[in-house]
Amino acid sequence: MAANSWPEQTKLINTRIPRLDGIAKASGKAKYPSDERPDGMLFGVVLYSLHPHARIKSLDTTVAEKMAGVKAIEVIAGPGKIVRYHGDDIAIVAAETEEQARDAVRAIKVEYEILPHAATELQAMAANAPEVVKGGNVRKGRAQITGKPDDAFAKADGMIEAAYSVPVVTHVCLETHGLTARWDDKNHITAWASTQAVTATANELAESNEIPVSNVTVLTEVMGGGFGSKFGADIWGTSAARLSKKVNGRPVKIFLDRIQEHLAGGNRPSASAKIKLAGTKDGKITAMVAQTHGTGGVARGAQFPLPYVYSIANFSREHSDVFVNGGNARAMRAPGHPEGCIIMESAIDDLAAKLGLDPVEIRKANLAPADFRTKIYLDEIAIGAELIGWKQNFKPRGTQKGIMRRGLGLALHQWGGGGANDKQVSCTISSDSTIELKSATQDIGTGIRTVLAIIAAEVFGLKPTDIKSNIGNSTFPPGQSSGGSTTTPSMSPPCYNACLEARDELFKKIAPSLPGSPSATDLSLADGQLLIKGQPAMSFKDACRKIGMNSISTLGKSSPGLASNGVGGVQFVDVTVDTETGVVKLNKIVAVQDSGLIIDKLTWESQVLGGVIGGLNYGMFEERIVDPTSGRMLNPDMELYQLAGASDIPEIIVHAYEPADQKKRGVIGIGEPPTIGTAAAIGNAVSNAIGVRVTHWPMTPMNVLNALAQEGKA
Amino acid sequence: MSQPDQEPTVPESPENVPETPLGPMCRHLRSKGMYVYTDGVDMGFDHDYDNTIYWCLKTMKSFGPDDDMVEKQSCCSTERACYQPV
Structure with a gap:
């Protein structure tokens, strides 16, 4: 008979157990999928577009086909096809060695008709912008309207008007996207895939090759990160299978190189917002109006939740997805939530500063009364405030003097996780x-x-x-x-x-x-x-x-009672900002997180640490930089695409919120939640330190100094 | 990406588009959610925002065989030349 609860007394569950692997x-x-070397394996290398927008006029592979080691070529975008971003796939060469495949890729002759591009949001949203997709570059979402915002603004004790923005950030999985495919016989495929969905990858290989899914075996013993970007076989996987078929079943390995990973491996969309937020002098938010947009490149996906976490009776929101000639978005750890969290948590912090309220108290005053998370949030805020030393160390925004200034900030987040x-x-x-x-x-x-x-x-x-x-x-x-x-x-x-x-x-x-x-x-x-x-x-x-x-x-x-859905979570950040150089130093991050019953406290804690580190990268370093003139990404590598080094990572205190009633909820996922609030909390801590809002993420010296200069405080 | 010193041009007055029921989706339409939420359980997400990213199984791209975008709305339309019912 299936269970409907976990045992009350456990010896292993809810303790700290090291990973088996x-x-x-x-x-x-x-052995990761990209480490696999099945006998007879060929290497596949992708030819991709250097142009952000072009039509392929002609494509000549005759020279490449005759080069040493070349066994097969798969054309993805042939004559007449349009490539839509720097990095868009054109053809793949399979050869005996990777070097031979790269040489052959260089020998493919492509004649392009260069088309006008719109590689940035400003370009795409300009009047008479080149059309990235049919129907226009700006796709309006369904408007949200609740209550009477105008009436509420008229009665408010205070309000802020602000603009916030966060750039596109790319996926940076340590193991790049790809798989090795082999036709075992005329009807069976085996693939070693770096995927977060072995069944989805098998389905897509089967359907694209018109064989039964039971004839496909996808193997992923371990994998080097996916973060939402590795669902399905991808064009590279289906191409590997097609190439393998062309060479009588020899395995073909196609894994992206690091540049392609940044260009085509997916990204988190940007988010920009113009916000009006109003409240009463005791901190109750009464109205919000938001105009937001973002880009997921040549795909949608730039929507995000707003209002976020807090209960606002009167609000209206208008959102638009903007299409640009850039690599398309893919789900990235907590899709939409980090963006929504940054926008909401910045606005509520700025309103607190305007009304002269403690940022902790204004958050507590605006939690949804009927939401089961409210009690969790209140407990987590109290725990986090104690661990960061809020009472002792918090100073209201704008009260600090001197070059080096210390600030505290916080942010709340939520997720499903069922x-x-x-x-x-x-x-x-x-x-x-x-x-x-x-x-x-x-x-x-x-x-x-x-x-x-x-x-x-x-x-x-x-x-x-x-x-x-x-x-x-x-x-x-x-x-x-x-x-x-x-x-x-x-x-x-x-x-x-x-x-x-x-x-x-x-x-x-x-x-x-x-x-x-x-x-x-x-x-x-x-x-x-x-x-x-x-x-x-x-x-x-x-x-x-x-x-x-x-x-x-x-x-x-499965059976009812063993798993549940819905978590909160709060993070506090302590920073020091050098107001002469704009350099932000993270001193400490506190992450207080609930997730029902924790099976393994060690791997759980590891997830939270990884989430926070991902979040601090988002808050401090990451940005896809695109040259408007050429339409190319300028930093598609691990040198210029900035990520934290060991010395950039501060003390991180992870606190599991798990009273008895939480454990009784059963198991809830932890992958997404701990990465959501970090960047927002960092931004709030920086603003608390320097006395002005840094409106554009990440918190780089340039953005910090720009913010200080705009306020005349640099 | 709009830079901090440049005013973003936000389009005015987005249409207040009501949610309209869609026809059956094309059998080549794919999204992450189709593979994750296979039992159709409502995960408690807010339906006021939809940031689903789709791709086409025929092209493995965000554009279909007809070179038009892969989207829930248009990929549930039998009028699209490449549409194939489930």
Whole structure:
């Protein structure tokens, strides 16, 4: 019978357990998809457009085809096709070596008709701008109107009008996008893919090659990050399969290089907002009007939630997606939320400054009364304020003097993080005491392999290292694609049920052969032992020998009560700003986060740390810089695309908010939430320090000095 | 990206477009959400904003075989030349 709650007393669940594959990953033994070298493998290299907007007039591959080592060429954008951004794919060469493929790519002759481009939002939104997509470059969203904002503004005690903006940032997965595809025979494909969705990748390879999905095996033993950008086979994966078919099934590896990763691997859209926010002198926000826009390149996706977190009775909002000749957006860790958080949290902070209110208090005054998160937020704010030393260290904005100024800021965020309830995990107990779990999910980095092993070890009274936790294979029972913080809440319930059922089957099967012929209900497992009526009787290994020749195998499904949906979270940041150079130094970040029942506190904490570090990169460093004249991205590499180094990362205090009522909610995902609020909190801390709002992210010296100069304080 | 010293040109008066029911989607339309929320459970997101990013399985791009954009609205229209029902 499926469970509807987690055990009250646990030995492993909710403790700190190292990752099962941690040593393999840290030592370099783990084999990532891009490390795979199946026999006979060819290297695929992509020819991409250097132009932001052009029509292919002609494409000649005859020279390239005859070059040493070249085995096949796949044309993606042939004559007559339009390329729409710097980095758009044109053709792929498969050759014996990567160098030969690169040489051949250079030998492909392409004649372009250069078309006028609009590579920046300003260009795209200008009158008479070149059309990026049919129907115009500005796509209006559905307007939001609630209450009577105009009336509320008229009655308000104070208001602010402000503009905030945050740029496009690109995906920077350590392992770039790609896969290696091999036709095993005329009807079967095996692919080693860096993907956060083995089943989706198998589906797309199958459909694009018109073979049954059961004929495709996608393998992802481990993978080097996806952050939302690695769903499906991608054009590079389907091309690898087509090229493999052309060369009689030899495996073809196509992984993007670092430049292509920045250009075409996806990005988080920009966000710009003009905001009016009004409130009463006691800090109740009464009205908000917002005009927002952003760009996801040649795709939509620039919408974001606003108002965010706070309850505002009267508001109106108009949003537009702007199309530019730039690489298209893909989901990036908490799609839309970091942008919405920056806009909302900046505005509420500026209103607090205008009304002379404490930023902590104005937030508490505007939480939605009917939202279950409100109590969570209030508790988390109190914990975070204590950990950052708000009471002792906070000084109102504009009260500091001197060159070096210290500031504090905070931001609240929220996310769903619930699980899908149609996933499955199989559990097999063999007579040699092997316990093997299988599911077609994959570890995007959250540690699901370890989480499943912990659950099984808890049920069987073993150590997590005793469990074979097999994931990353699309032919296993249907598992969750890793997106939206859904993997752990989707996979934990079916794993638990599979293990419980297998354990009960074991008891039923061996009970008659045990001394005294106990009933199955007299049996239990703990510390590697089989217990009869609470007394150790034999080792688990010996007990399993009684299974006989046929193993016990179960297939667990989800059941209500084991997972839930919806989290809050608050982050506080302490910074020091050099007002002469504009350099911001992060002193400390506090992340207080709820997520129901935490299965593994160690991997959970690792997720929060990773989220905060991703968030501080967004807040401090990252920006896709595009040259308006050439329409090219100027910083598509790891030198000029700025990310934090070790010395840029401050002390990060992670606090798990998990009172008993939280644990009873069951498992909720943690991937997204801790990255949402960091950049907003950094911006607020900087503004608190220097006394003026830095309206444009990231908090670079240039943007800080610009803000000071505009206020005449530089 | 609009720079901080330049005023963004925000379009005026966006249409107050009501949510209209769409026809069945093209069988080649894909999004991340289709693979994540396979059981159709409402994840509690605000329906006032939709930032779904779509691609076409035929082209593996954000533009379809007809060289027009891949979008929920247009990819649920049987009038689109490349539309194929599920």
